[in-house]
Amino acid sequence: AASDHNPRGNAARGWALHQAASDVIPGGVNSATRYVGHPYAFAGGDGAYVVDLDGNRYLDYHAAFGAILIGHNSPVVDDPVRAVVGTIDLFGLGVTELEVELATRITEVIPSAEMMIATMSGSEATAQAVRLARATTGRQLLVKFQGGFHGWHDAVARNVISAPELAYGRDPLSAGILDSALDSTLIAEFNDLGSVRALFEQYPERIAAVILEPIPHNVGALVPTQEFVDGLRTLTRDQGALLIFDEVITGFRHALGGYQEICGVDPDLTTFGKGMANGYPIGGLAGPRSLMERFDGQKGDVLLAGTFNGYAIGATAAIATIDHLRASPDFYTRTHALGERMRAGLASIVEEVGIQATVAGYGGVFSLYFTGGPIRGYRDLMRNDNQAYAAFHRRMTDAGFLMIPMSLKRNHISGAHTEDDVDRTLEAAREVLTGMKA
Numbered sequence: 001a002a003s004d005h006n007p008r009g010n011a012a013r014g015w016a017l018h019q020a021a022s023d024v025i026p027g028g029v030n031s032a033t034r035y036v037g038h039p040y041a042f043a044g045g046d047g048a049y050v051v052d053l054d055g056n057r058y059l060d061y062h063a064a065f066g067a068i069l070i071g072h073n074s075p076v077v078d079d080p081v082r083a084v085v086g087t088i089d090l091f092g093l094g095v096t097e098l099e100v101e102l103a104t105r106i107t108e109v110i111p112s113a114e115m116m117i118a119t120m121s122g123s124e125a126t127a128q129a130v131r132l133a134r135a136t137t138g139r140q141l142l143v144k145f146q147g148g149f150h151g152w153h154d155a156v157a158r159n160v161i162s163a164p165e166l167a168y169g170r171d172p173l174s175a176g177i178l179d180s181a182l183d184s185t186l187i188a189e190f191n192d193l194g195s196v197r198a199l200f201e202q203y204p205e206r207i208a209a210v211i212l213e214p215i216p217h218n219v220g221a222l223v224p225t226q227e228f229v230d231g232l233r234t235l236t237r238d239q240g241a242l243l244i245f246d247e248v249i250t251g252f253r254h255a256l257g258g259y260q261e262i263c264g265v266d267p268d269l270t271t272f273g274k275g276m277a278n279g280y281p282i283g284g285l286a287g288p289r290s291l292m293e294r295f296d297g298q299k300g301d302v303l304l305a306g307t308f309n310g311y312a313i314g315a316t317a318a319i320a321t322i323d324h325l326r327a328s329p330d331f332y333t334r335t336h337a338l339g340e341r342m343r344a345g346l347a348s349i350v351e352e353v354g355i356q357a358t359v360a361g362y363g364g365v366f367s368l369y370f371t372g373g374p375i376r377g378y379r380d381l382m383r384n385d386n387q388a389y390a391a392f393h394r395r396m397t398d399a400g401f402l403m404i405p406m407s408l409k410r411n412h413i414s415g416a417h418t419e420d421d422v423d424r425t426l427e428a429a430r431e432v433l434t435g436m437k438a
């Protein structure tokens with residue numbers, strides 16, 4: 001039973017807090033995916049590590065779903081944040097120097113960005129992107145991919161980790177979503193250009209945009225073929241639809257300019273969030289001037305509003321994160337090399353132990369699927385053995401290695417992880433996988 005699960009050692013204070021939380025917060029958590037059977041209650045974090053209320057220390061690959069990029073409580077970001085607290089808070093009129101600095105940096109580092117707006121979260125950024133796409137094309141439909149996640153709002157909250165019988169069909173993430181919103185979002189298969197082309201044929205001149213995570217990390221790591229991303233660019237352009245790269249996870253993590261810098265494809269719109277400010281809430285939307293000016297309150301016609309948008313702490317944290325990444329190009333060579341070391345190590349353990357599993361990932365991100373490869377799209381993931389993943393996750397957590405609990409997600413190597421951390425993780429994985437095989 002879930003209640004027997006006792007990672008590392010004691011969980012008494014974690015259980016007590018979870019019980020108290022469950023009285024006053026639905027499910028005991030403020031975001032649905034934070035409780036999946038075991039009551040985590042963290043007290044602090046430092047670099048690559050987190051510690052819970054019961055004093056158990058974990059090497060953290062969860063990284064707050066990827067919001068932690070440089071490392072927990074990094075002074076690189078926290079010091080400038082401390083300096084701004086008590087001076088600049090919130091005014092609700094005009095703009096601060098910080099907001100201009102942030103937008104300027106985004107236009108400097110993101111290939112397709114000429115202008116940027118700041119939001120408070122990734123969901124707000126994708127909501128604005130979809131609205132802007134509808135406004136500029138005068139069309140209503142949106143294409144997303146099975147397995148992609150773009151936030152909680154009606155236009156996108158469907159068909160992420162779908163059961164095989166619901167995949168590609170009508171699979172909302174929530175009750176209470178407008179039928180018209182569900183009907184307006186069409187589902188395609190990642191890495192299958194034909195599935196997107198078929199939708200454009202079925203709904204001529206009705207599709208406003210195609211939105212995708214360039215690497216769908218919400219189901220681990222489906223790495224796109226170059227042909228696929230090039231094909232999406234050409235197809236959307238030919239069909240008069242916008243191409244939206246949701247770089248909420250890939251942005252800043254895989255390259256300073258996001259996955260668009262790596263694949264050389266300029267989307268029309270790009271959304272950001274998560275790692276952009278190393279744990280402080282912020283999101284953003286960027287694109288060419290011609291599109292972004294629709295948000296101009298004087299000349300444009302698309303509403304952009306938000307009391308806290310561009311607030312000083314988030315802007316400061318994002319500026320500090322970007323400046324740190326810019327000043328340390330070895331951040332990417334290091335995290336990518338550690339990711340490679342982890343993936344190669346896991347692959348050889350899988351082979352040696354003789355377990356049915358496939359290692360996936362990109363850069364500092366890695367996933368372990370409990371199914372055979374090759375894995376190109378969601379269709380290949382439907383055979384994944386979720387129970388095997390749950391056992392792997394539980395045993396790794398017991399050994400002090402914190403990963404995202406849901407199968408078909410991913411793990412993150414931050415700027416604070418070391419080669420020794422990776423090697424210790426591999427040792428633990430060898431023991432766990434050997435135990436699972438036995």
Ligand code: PLP
Binds near residue numbers: 123151
């Ligand atoms: N886009 C992607 C790719 C995400 O992974 C997420 C969150 O997991 C979002 C958008 C939504 O971001 P937020 O949770 O900040 O609203």
